[in-house]
Amino acid sequence: MQGVSGHSISLPFVPSGCWIYNSGPVGKSKKKNGDHKSALQRSGPDRSVERALSFEQPILEMEHKIQELKSLASSTRLDLNGEVLALEQRMLQVTDQVYSGLTPWERVQVARHPCRPVAADYVDQMLDDFVELHGDRLYADDRAILTGLATMEGRRFLLIAHRKGKTTQERLLCNFACAHPEGYRKALAKMRLAEKLGMPIVTLINTPGAYPGIGAEERGQASAIAQNIREMFSIRAPILCIVIGEGGSGGALGIGVGDRVAMLEHSYYSVISPEGCAAILWKSGDKAPEAADALKLTAPDLRRLGVVDDVIAEPRGGAHRYPEATIVTVKAWLSRWLDELAEVPAEELTDRRYAKFRAM
Amino acid sequence: MAWSRFKKKKNMPGGLWEKCEGCGAMIFRKDFSALKLCPDCGHHFSIGARERIELTVDESSFNELWADVSTVDRLDFVGYAEKIDRTVGKCGNNEAVLTGRAAVHGYSVAFGVMDFAFLGGSMGVAVGEKICRLAELALAEGLPLVIFCASGGARMHEGALSLMQMAKTCGALQRFHEASGFYISVLTNPTTGGVTASFASVADVILAEPGALIGFAGPRVIKETLKQDLPKGFQRSEFLLEKGQVDRIVPRGELRNEIGKLLAYATGGDPVAVGAVAEDAADREAE
Numbered sequence: 001m002q003g004v005s006g007h008s009i010s011l012p013f014v015p016s017g018c019w020i021y022n023s024g025p026v027g028k029s030k031k032k033n034g035d036h037k038s039a040l041q042r043s044g045p046d047r048s049v050e051r052a053l054s055f056e057q058p059i060l061e062m063e064h065k066i067q068e069l070k071s072l073a074s075s076t077r078l079d080l081n082g083e084v085l086a087l088e089q090r091m092l093q094v095t096d097q098v099y100s101g102l103t104p105w106e107r108v109q110v111a112r113h114p115c116r117p118v119a120a121d122y123v124d125q126m127l128d129d130f131v132e133l134h135g136d137r138l139y140a141d142d143r144a145i146l147t148g149l150a151t152m153e154g155r156r157f158l159l160i161a162h163r164k165g166k167t168t169q170e171r172l173l174c175n176f177a178c179a180h181p182e183g184y185r186k187a188l189a190k191m192r193l194a195e196k197l198g199m200p201i202v203t204l205i206n207t208p209g210a211y212p213g214i215g216a217e218e219r220g221q222a223s224a225i226a227q228n229i230r231e232m233f234s235i236r237a238p239i240l241c242i243v244i245g246e247g248g249s250g251g252a253l254g255i256g257v258g259d260r261v262a263m264l265e266h267s268y269y270s271v272i273s274p275e276g277c278a279a280i281l282w283k284s285g286d287k288a289p290e291a292a293d294a295l296k297l298t299a300p301d302l303r304r305l306g307v308v309d310d311v312i313a314e315p316r317g318g319a320h321r322y323p324e325a326t327i328v329t330v331k332a333w334l335s336r337w338l339d340e341l342a343e344v345p346a347e348e349l350t351d352r353r354y355a356k357f358r359a360m
Numbered sequence: 361m362a363w364s365r366f367k368k369k370k371n372m373p374g375g376l377w378e379k380c381e382g383c384g385a386m387i388f389r390k391d392f393s394a395l396k397l398c399p400d401c402g403h404h405f406s407i408g409a410r411e412r413i414e415l416t417v418d419e420s421s422f423n424e425l426w427a428d429v430s431t432v433d434r435l436d437f438v439g440y441a442e443k444i445d446r447t448v449g450k451c452g453n454n455e456a457v458l459t460g461r462a463a464v465h466g467y468s469v470a471f472g473v474m475d476f477a478f479l480g481g482s483m484g485v486a487v488g489e490k491i492c493r494l495a496e497l498a499l500a501e502g503l504p505l506v507i508f509c510a511s512g513g514a515r516m517h518e519g520a521l522s523l524m525q526m527a528k529t530c531g532a533l534q535r536f537h538e539a540s541g542f543y544i545s546v547l548t549n550p551t552t553g554g555v556t557a558s559f560a561s562v563a564d565v566i567l568a569e570p571g572a573l574i575g576f577a578g579p580r581v582i583k584e585t586l587k588q589d590l591p592k593g594f595q596r597s598e599f600l601l602e603k604g605q606v607d608r609i610v611p612r613g614e615l616r617n618e619i620g621k622l623l624a625y626a627t628g629g630d631p632v633a634v635g636a637v638a639e640d641a642a643d644r645e646a647e
Contacts, residue, residue, distance in 0.1 A: 210557075
């Protein structure tokens, strides 16, 4: 590791909070029936896409110093535990400071962070079993949306999740979680299966938006999303939705009509990307921070506006820094609501679902 | 979404002439018939919501409902309140859709018409609310539902609340659908974004005017994403018909009769009689 001195260090390869990943595999390694990995051989996060968030610089510097100190301690056999501990305390304070005052635009950047846990992490760390089910039986299997049967501590449900991937290759394969019509049709077909099997449905939303392309339009992108939204009102099974990263417009809502809808603290949910909004309003993508502000796209704002029911707190420092702890919190929220909604008769579920959105 | 993309080009001096987007011909405004078609190529110019009502429903049968439902700026979005004030003043209606009861060829319907002149027909909470009420009225009174769409999509200025109108309207339409309600959606130029991806696309019969731009993403966004030119006629009605996304393309002058016939089929009326009435009217016009 390069020497670090003073405050004016440049950190081109600071792992932007990914040190948890670097410290070895996290979570239990379980044998899964699912083949979700076969199409997308997963490895560690892709260094090439990592980037440091500018507002995280103070935290990153502290992290770096701690690493330095630790490696110094191990190479020289000096006892630096006291210093390390003090620095770690200080780092937590700095993290607290930075993360208690994030602007909406900074939250968008956290929501998009390449190290933020994605669908595959939730499948690995949260589920005891997963059987992926492919294809819409009409046209193709859209890798941008993952669907399958899941077991989580005895609770069974159908999982539907936008899939982002962790490496560049994976991201390309899942089209950066921008789904085509076949993705939405696959989701709907599997939801009908869940209904038939008497299983609840869990959706993890994380997409910049539905894919804007020629094939997508030819095959009825708008129609596929509209159909999903409409039919989700009729599904006679509990539906839980969590925005875990990006909630990009219709592409998000296409699997987002739920009895209980939550957002991770630093996720965003918006009718248009801040960049798109800025381009229209101010004819300049540079005004994205202002647009992010105006759109009220953060979890607390949307909770206040009644668009989502719950905000799931992230560890201070963000889900990308503490993916394991984040997934534990998500799991707890899911367990609570899966149990609670299991008691509600189907008729009442669909009535309440409609009443909730009708009031928006 | 980006209703501003569809803003009209500046009119010619004095507003006497209009350039045809179809063939480029300059048309003297007084030469327009009520249908507002290009005399040369038949291009369908945009028409206002009130003109649409005149063209479509039985004379003075439109009974407007919920005209007082107006915009609420819940996000306190930069410049939005002023924009709404100006638009209401210009358009004369409170929001981007007119709703009410009407009759077409004698068949009573719940009738909605979007007004593209009102912020590009964009859907915010008020539009969502009126569409919902219309679907609920149709459900309660057992009426067929007819909605003319013209919209750039969801209204950015209302943020995720406008996105939720996609869910709200579809929820109301699901109830209507479950009660075997009959819904005709007419897509006119342009219908894109959140409106296409919600209530416009979940109809039992989807009609489109010729040459209308219809899609999820706007062509500019697609072009920028793909960094390539789009095929000719992409996202136009004819393209959608070929791809199986709409039931019929119907020229503006025939829409009233087509809708009348569909209503006759759906409600146990006599489609042949609607055809005969239409022919009589055409004959009278010819004389």
